[in-house]
Amino acid sequence: MKFKNYSLIIILLVCLNFISCNEQTANTNKTEQVVVGSEHPKLILTKTGVDNIRKLLGTIPIFDASLQVTKEEVDAEIALGIDIPIPKDFSGGYTHEKHKSNFLILQKAGVLYQILDDEKYAKFVKDMLMQYEAIYKSLPVHPQTRSYARGKLFWQCLNDSNWLVYVSQAYDCIYNYLSKEERDLLENNLFRPFADYISIENPQFYNRVHNHSTWGNSAVGMIALVMDDDDLLQRALYGIKDVGLDPEAKDNDGGFIKDKDGRAGFLANLEEPFSPDGYYTEGPYYQRYAMYPFLIFAEALHNVKPELKIFEHKNGVLLKAVDALLQLSDADGDFFPLNDGQKGMSYFTSAMVSTVNIGYYFGSQNPGLLSIAKKQGQVMLDDSGLAVAIGIKEGKAKPFEKKSVNLTDGPDGKQGGVGVLRHQGLEVVFKYAAQGLSHGHYDKLSFSLYENGDEVIQDYGLARFVNIEQKGGGNYLKENTTWAKQTIAHNTLTLNATSHFEGKYEIGSKHHSNLYFFNFDNPKIQIASAKENNAYPGTEMHRTMAIIKDDNFEKPFVLDIMKIQSNTNNQYDMPYYFLGQVIETNFKYNVTSTLNALGIKNGYQHLYVEGVGQAPEENTKFLWLDKGRFYSLTSVSTPSDELFFTRIGANDPEFNLRREAALMTRRKNTKNTIFVSVIEPHGSYSPVSELALNSKSNIAALKIVLDTEDYTALTITDVKDNTKLFVISNTNASKEAKHTLKINEKNYSWTGSYYYK
Missing domain, CATH: 2.70.98.70 (Beta-galactosidase; Chain A, domain 5)
Structure with a gap:
């Protein structure tokens, strides 16, 4: 009887050990999944940033207010349902404005999923992306023929690039929510063909020095970083090689076409249009427009490829450009209409919210930028926006000095x-x-x-x-x-x-x-x-x-x-x-x-x-x-x-x-x-x-x-x-x-x- 009891104990111990080993294996696998998953989000929001934001929610007024406004906007769009119309209109037309609204909402919904951990936002992003995937390959070139480089969703590749810059951020935010099969479907049928179309199939748009190309380069680079596609990233940074274009030629929109010696791509667009002082040669209206892709891609590069030291490039010209651009605004914040510039464009536009936030977070944390952010009344829902919100809460803001x-x-x-x-x-x-x-x-x-x-x-x-x-x-x-x-x-x-x-x-x-x-x-x-x-x-x-x-x-x-x-x-x-x-x-x-x-x-x-x-x-x-x-x-x-x-x-x-x-x-x-x-x-x-x-x-x-x-x-x-x-x-x-x-x-x-x- 005694022997039997010992035998039973041994059997039980073996079983318990087996169960324990299985549990440890399961926990180890789970830990490995967390490590892999921690790679996303990684572009603009980071895992550390998300953790910090969640801990501070409810205690940072301008961030909380920005989050509430975004939540109300996205919830209203979810209630309306998804609409992916067949493209046909110029700027201002319904299909143009709807696809524009879609990419903005996708980015915001992805951010909400990360911050609020609410699956409905991830599902919304996934469902909309799958509908875009279903139509993209069959889409013809946009029917409006005015542009030198027609897009598919929009009348020009420029707006298609806008779409991909924002949607890359949404994809990054729900990357781990998707199965591998779903990611493969989106990457093979939507994102890579999209990146190829605005670049390889439209070199006259992509391979030049111009704000259009900056958007194109950043779009390809952002999706490359999400997908860990180094070939696409090289294309984003250095342009397309051997495309058969005269390097001294100019297209009908006046941008220089470059195709060799590193004279195309994001880095060329960072080198040539900016002066050492941060002035952008097209003028403040287009500098304001270009600063979003410049800075948002730079932030993504900083987070994913820190070895590039992108914010140090050309003696930190991108961060100098933030101050230069603000100096080119009047007492009310309206940009001086040098060159092609629409009057009334000011630092209250959403692109300048990101400019001020990123400029503060990655720059010298100039307290004058906090005063601009206070006037703007909103921040980005990311690491940089959190830093600005904390700075404002702690009373660090000082008037931005406008000087000669x-x-x-x-x-x-x-x-x-x-x-x-x-x-x-x-x-x-x-x-x-x-x-x-x-x-x-x-x-x-x-x-x-x-x-x-x-x-x-x-x-x-x-x-x-x-x-x-x-x-x-x-x-x-x-x-x-x-x-x-x-x-x-x-x-x-x-x-x-x-x-x-x-x-x-x-x-x-x-x-x-x-x-x-x-x-x-x-x-x-x-x-x-x-x-x-x-x-x-x-x-x-x-x-x-x-x-x-x-x-x-x-x-x-x-x-x-x-x-x-x-x-x-x-x-x-x-x-x-x-x-x-x-x-x-x-x-x-x-x-x-x-x-x-x-x-x-x-x-x-x-x-x-x-x-x-x-x-x-x-x-x-x-x-x-x-x-x-x-x-x-x-x-x-x-x-x-x-x-x-x-x-x-x-x-x-x-x-x-x-x-x-x-x-x-x-x-x-x-x-x-x-x-x-x-x-x-x-x-x-x-x-x-x-x-x-x-x-x-x-x-x-x-x-x-x-x-x-x-x-x-x-x-x-x-x-x-x-x-x-x-x-x-x-x-x-x-x-x-x-x-x-x-x-x-x-x-x-x-x-x-x-x-x-």
């Missing part, structure tokens, strides 16, 4: 640039940049002026109603070429009614203006100066812009000097596109009874002539009112100068252009000359009290007292007979240079590129 900046253009910083002069609410945007690829305008040495976020002297921006289907399918209108890009549409000099570089991209893309100097050392004088030698062969234009705070004036004023040296006699046209209502002039003019266009081409065909006058002998004075503030333009003039009141809108039967006004000075049959003006903000008007304060200019006289090859000097005399002298050295911009100059029998000495006293 000079941002270089070109990959080496030697292709001109943009200067933003700031002082006491005034902002002068001075453009002396390169062409800006296909979105560039023919506007060398142009400028615009803002006060407290309001345009005073405007840049027109683009001619396009983005995503408004009734206006050309939401695409660029022909007036963008015939008007918005032309020189006369800008506040700069036009010679002989012909645009800079004859309005030809192949000429303009070869040249850029050159910085002469900038100086922001004196807080009372913010000044920049640049020269342009190629816009009109044989003619040099030299423009100097300054904001000057003089105690004899109520507010700072703007000094504008445009010096021209030419080999031939020319007709010079200098417009100022003011916003507001005419109050007073010191010259007589005749209002035209019949509206006629100023010319027949180069933008002149779109300008109505509303009034014509002759300039006074010494100064032309023009005063206008806008948004309760008065402005005066005082210009040095000659009796032969013609003055034109013009208004945009001629030869525009579909009313595609805004009906806005300008005062233009025309100087004929002149060789070397100079235009000098002062723009003076002053006073106020209240429609409530009906009281006008300080409604008149404080300038009694503006005179050129010396103009030689080496120096230009002028005097500004106010109504109380105080006179100040301004002198610029035209040939020596050194800060250390010592100058002595006799003007009206009086000697003046100074050190530096200019003198004001």
Whole structure:
């Protein structure tokens, strides 16, 4: 009996040991699955990030609020059901907008699945992706034929790339929710064919330097990282090799096509369009658009391929670009409409939420970025958004410093640039940049002026109603070429009614203006100066812009000097596109009874002539009112100068252009000359009290007292007979240079590129 009991015990122990071994094996397998599964999510959300977010939910107000808004939006879409329409529309049309909505919702639903651990979001993503998989291979090229690279879901490959950038994130979030068979189905029938189509099948879209290609490269790279496909990742980083395209060719959208020596792909798009200062050559409107794929792919690369050190590439240019872009916005956060830029686009757009979050998290954690995030009122639902939310909660936010900046253009910083002069609410945007690829305008040495976020002297921006289907399918209108890009549409000099570089991209893309100097050392004088030698062969234009705070004036004023040296006699046209209502002039003019266009081409065909006058002998004075503030333009003039009141809108039967006004000075049959003006903000008007304060200019006289090859000097005399002298050295911009100059029998000495006293 005793033996039997021992035998039973041994048998039981063996059985227990067997069971224990099986349990350990099962637990080991489970642990191995957790390790493998921990690889996802890995692009933007990470497993560690998800864990941290879950622990802090309910304690980080701006993050919690952002999460609630996203949840309500996605829940509403789930309730409506999935709709995958057959593509047929341009931007703004139903099918276009529905597929756009789908990719945004997919990304958000994937994030919600990770943060809330609610299977309904994963199922929603899976079901929608499976419906896309079911139709993708049978989809023809999009029926709309306008684009140089048609997509399948959208009318252009650009939007197809948008789709894949966002959907890659959704796929990453539900990767472990799917079975291997389901992943294989999606990858073989949807994601790889999709990536091949926008790249190999459309090299003219993919293999170039342009914001379009940045989206394409990032799309291929993002899905490559999810699928661990190194071949696709190499294609994303370095472009397609041996595609048979001329490396110096340009497609019909103006982007450079590159195909060898690493000159295509994401890294090439990181190298060439950005200057060392972080300025993006296409301008802030398209920099804002491109920053999302640049930064979101960079974050994914940082998380999955940290050995690439992507945020250190080109001396950290991507993180510098965050600050540069914010500096290119006015006091209200609206981006300056340089080149093709839609007015009203601001840092409140969703793309800038990610820009600010990623810039803060991976940068130096600038507390100024937290103040921008607070204004935006939302954060990304990821690791970077969590960091921003915590920073705000801990009271680390400080005002973002807007200051005078000079941002270089070109990959080496030697292709001109943009200067933003700031002082006491005034902002002068001075453009002396390169062409800006296909979105560039023919506007060398142009400028615009803002006060407290309001345009005073405007840049027109683009001619396009983005995503408004009734206006050309939401695409660029022909007036963008015939008007918005032309020189006369800008506040700069036009010679002989012909645009800079004859309005030809192949000429303009070869040249850029050159910085002469900038100086922001004196807080009372913010000044920049640049020269342009190629816009009109044989003619040099030299423009100097300054904001000057003089105690004899109520507010700072703007000094504008445009010096021209030419080999031939020319007709010079200098417009100022003011916003507001005419109050007073010191010259007589005749209002035209019949509206006629100023010319027949180069933008002149779109300008109505509303009034014509002759300039006074010494100064032309023009005063206008806008948004309760008065402005005066005082210009040095000659009796032969013609003055034109013009208004945009001629030869525009579909009313595609805004009906806005300008005062233009025309100087004929002149060789070397100079235009000098002062723009003076002053006073106020209240429609409530009906009281006008300080409604008149404080300038009694503006005179050129010396103009030689080496120096230009002028005097500004106010109504109380105080006179100040301004002198610029035209040939020596050194800060250390010592100058002595006799003007009206009086000697003046100074050190530096200019003198004001």
